[in-house]
Amino acid sequence: MSNFFTRRKLITTGLSVATGASGVGAAAWLASRHGLIPPDHGGMLGIGETLTYSTQRLLTSKHSLAREFERSDISKVAPVNGPHPTDENYRKLLANDFRSWRLPIEGLVGRPASLSLEDLKRLPSESHIILHACEEGWSYIAEWTGVRLASVLDLVETRAEARYVVFEPFPNPRQTTGVVRILGGSIDMADALHPQTLLAYSMNGETLPADHGAPVRLRLGRHLGYKNTKYLSRIMVTDKIDFRGRGTWYGGI
Amino acid sequence: MSVAGVAASHSMTGTRPRHSAIVRVTHWIVVLSVVGLMVSGIGILISHPRLYWGETGYVGADSLIDVPIPFVIGPSVWNRPIHFFFAWILTFAGLAYIADGFIARHFRNDLVPGKADLRWTRIRGVIQDHLRWRSTGTSTAGTYNVVQRLTYLAVVFALFPAIFWTGLAMSFGVTSVFPFMAVALGGHQSARTLHFVFFALVLLFAAVHILMICLAGFVANVRAMITGSVSQVRNVR
Numbered sequence: 196m197s198n199f200f201t202r203r204k205l206i207t208t209g210l211s212v213a214t215g216a217s218g219v220g221a222a223a224w225l226a227s228r229h230g231l232i233p234p235d236h237g238g239m240l241g242i243g244e245t246l247t248y249s250t251q252r253l254l255t256s257k258h259s260l261a262r263e264f265e266r267s268d269i270s271k272v273a274p275v276n277g278p279h280p281t282d283e284n285y286r287k288l289l290a291n292d293f294r295s296w297r298l299p300i301e302g303l304v305g306r307p308a309s310l311s312l313e314d315l316k317r318l319p320s321e322s323h324i325i326l327h328a329c330e331e332g333w334s335y336i337a338e339w340t341g342v343r344l345a346s347v348l349d350l351v352e353t354r355a356e357a358r359y360v361v362f363e364p365f366p367n368p369r370q371t372t373g374v375v376r377i378l379g380g381s382i383d384m385a386d387a388l389h390p391q392t393l394l395a396y397s398m399n400g401e402t403l404p405a406d407h408g409a410p411v412r413l414r415l416g417r418h419l420g421y422k423n424t425k426y427l428s429r430i431m432v433t434d435k436i437d438f439r440g441r442g443t444w445y446g447g448i
Numbered sequence: 449m450s451v452a453g454v455a456a457s458h459s460m461t462g463t464r465p466r467h468s469a470i471v472r473v474t475h476w477i478v479v480l481s482v483v484g485l486m487v488s489g490i491g492i493l494i495s496h497p498r499l500y501w502g503e504t505g506y507v508g509a510d511s512l513i514d515v516p517i518p519f520v521i522g523p524s525v526w527n528r529p530i531h532f533f534f535a536w537i538l539t540f541a542g543l544a545y546i547a548d549g550f551i552a553r554h555f556r557n558d559l560v561p562g563k564a565d566l567r568w569t570r571i572r573g574v575i576q577d578h579l580r581w582r583s584t585g586t587s588t589a590g591t592y593n594v595v596q597r598l599t600y601l602a603v604v605f606a607l608f609p610a611i612f613w614t615g616l617a618m619s620f621g622v623t624s625v626f627p628f629m630a631v632a633l634g635g636h637q638s639a640r641t642l643h644f645v646f647f648a649l650v651l652l653f654a655a656v657h658i659l660m661i662c663l664a665g666f667v668a669n670v671r672a673m674i675t676g677s678v679s680q681v682r683n684v685r
Contacts, residue, residue: 243533251621259624332496447621
């Protein structure tokens, strides 16, 4: 034990600690530069979130697509985690088939716009038959039709410093499970520009049902259910978001 | 050489403890993370205690297993980051253990059974001796019998990889790059169901492992896994 702190040991330990610390520092700097740090990186659990998010951002690209299914795979039942809002504002919009509904797209954009349902339907539409899986464990397959978010962001000329897109739904105190409320709807630009990311107004060939997020909801190919914000009332492009609450911000899992 | 003799020679020369430092450290990190994964995993399961086969599953659809507990909505939200935190710790500890196992030849020297031991009569003999609560007489201190060797290798190279596979197969980011990871298992819900089946096997292994340690001398074996010292270890039955 007397030779526990030999000079050689002290030097090698010192050198490895210094190398390790500067390695971690360099990695953090590089990760931050390349958008590998999620908004919920803080705290002990943030270590896991950061590792998951950065690994998936390095692994995936816009060419990695969620699995798509056949029409015959579509589930007979599509469960929801809570009914649609019932406040007066939403009820009025629902009663006139959302003809007076407008979707403002604001923030870090060159040409802010406020689109009607007809405006969105005039843009090129596409359909995807994908798996919707809730973070609780259940899942169903459905076909979603809408306009690519990328097309809409192109229309409003997203600025270069944009990093996140935030989706604001109509307030829905009836969503008692509160999953959407807690987690807040925002995605990074990699997901915003992904070819399977839709602003969906149609489900299984029919008008999007109120409980599934009418008039328009976000549909992501590579995320858990809670990230697919329903009842959209506003879209905001931003360079930073303040993530509060529990759970994981990144829903690609 | 007797057990005491082996131990004495170790402590005198200071070479080759019962378990190397890396094996000891990674063992306890793995124990900690498996407990963390179990608790947070149950926290996620209770949100929807039904298991299905195929791609889809929801209340009303045909289920494979109905865990007889009520649906508790909410805990899955804050248990998921905990689950991932421990999954990453397990990943790093597991990779360190496996890398060390190859480099330090722990697998080759201590776990890969000899050709002679792989005969069925030998394996059956060890199992029969255990079932009769009898010391095999074949195992000597510091070495594992053929059933132990095969079990440890299966847990390290089959069971834990299977848990990782089935867990990753539930990730949409991962399956967008490697779709076969979900397809090969039969779908998203099959992956989820198998994740629980394989975890049940981990629990079974842990239960037998702890039982065997209790029979072989709990304090001495746990001390060996903490300090590496074998001085008090009795013959492993």
